[in-house]
Amino acid sequence: MPLPPLEVQKEIVEQIEVKQKAIEAAKAVIENLERERRYFGQSLRKLKDVEWVELGEVCEVLDSKRKPVTKADRKQGKYPYYGATGIVDYVDDYIFDEKLILIGEDGAKWGVGEKTAFIAEGKYWVNNHAHVLRPNRNKILDEILTAYINSIDLMSYITGVTVPKLNQEKMRSIKIPLPPLEVQKQLVAEMEEQEKIIEANKKLIGIMEQKIEEVLSGI
Template sequence: MKTKTWKINKLEKICEILNNKRVPISQKDRISGIYPYYGASGIVDYIDKYIFDEELVLIGEDGAKWGAFENSAFIASGKYWVNNHAHILKPNNEILINKFLVYFLNYSNLEKYITGATVKKLNQQKLKQIEILLPPLKEQKRIVGILDESFANIDESIKILEQDLLNLDELMQSALQKTFNPLKDTTKENYQLPQDWEWKSLGEICEINPRNKVDDEINISFISMDKILDGYNNKFSYVIKKWKDVKKGFTHFKQGDIGLAKITPCFENKKSVIFNNLENGIGAGTTELHIIRVGNYIISKFLLWFFKTEKFIKNGILNMTGATGHKRVPKDFIKNLQIPLPPLQEQEKIASYLDELSLNIKDLKQNYQTQIKNLQELKKSLLDRAFKGRL
């Protein structure tokens, strides 16, 4: 499509700015209701009254993102309220379609219009200077029609893929539940186990938070919390230090020990690992870990998978102590934790099965995530084609 008939105009020439009609309401003064209360990036609440009853275009004034493809602008329709963090635009519909303006603003990189170093802002004066591409109205309608249909199909595909990702998480948790409760007994605590299984407290069969005795001059691996990744198959980035420099004030561990994050939100995110590839088989690190050193009755991989179960995570959260936002799973909870324990040979089989299932699920997740990324890139490509006259 040739663009020689397309014009460019400043926003102030083709849109009425209705900022004088917006009214902020503090959270304590809002009364819950059915009408959307809009802020910089969309709906932030629902209240009992409204200011506007028409379709308008909103774009963030502060607290938003204004880069290319950042969805800076959006449509508000029906009855609603707008606070003072969003500009309110009423395009002249004789020359500009609302949805075309939204697509164009979201396609555009508006960073050059943004002021402020610490608190970034698209002030009204800069807003007025934004240059808007103006094809003929018929062409705008054609472009909007193609983009609406294409984006709807893409968004539906993304939605399906995102649900597939959730289904994979549910599949893993279902497998874990069946693994550790093979008889599907609904008893809340110490449910019935197969004949050759038994309940054991972790304190009976493991050392909890052991201390190492090592020569001061030996090199060891040191790891911080940000390197604790979910899953023992990951490779860690260790820092090599002298034992004398870390033996006090840090957690101790050895090759094969399990590190279990004890602080929120790391615990909730199932951050637990088996330490491997340690320098001289010795390590130290953050005190926000519980270290579990397995004995002769249980293998590390089997126990690690138990730590990934929803039941364990929920019970751990219920037993956390400390101030809100910095709660921790106490040592006594770990020590007294009851573990359903099959024979060692069966533990090996279970761990191998869960390892393989987890890797397959990981591969599928990567595939779905790649598809989602490709679909998001397709949306960008369509916008680029649209505003370069090639759609």
């Protein structure tokens, strides 16, 4: 295979290095912002004069509405079927048609930075591996509760050895801070801006990787 002239080779290497540096910089931005998410709980705890309550005091638990369906009995469709860690399938019917918070009951991870809690919206089905919560939004916003739950270590609330589980009683007893709603709205706006930056950098990484492939394929 004939090699391009040395000057052309140097130019190709330089092009790749520039793009690789852009990729590394974008990855660093994403890593730093995701690390900041893990410290969200600490930030809330540092706020002055914040009321602390148990989760069960500010959320309605809708677990009784959950319906597990075995994989063999599921009919494929367009509605997300949620389990402990997120969407596990799509089915032809739904139980819920509103914005709610899901928290892994069993089969989840409950350490700092794990996505134990997540928001579900639209029409969807939930099995019995995730708790279903409707927060009192006059007291706490979905995004704040979700971010806080995901930024703390929940292992002290977990029962069971063979099958670790965050049962409903323990979940209800989780202590959470209640900053003023205006403060919560400001924090949500900041999180949304950070998410935009993360997504923009992920897109940049994809573009730069594609450009590197184009450079290499043109040799």
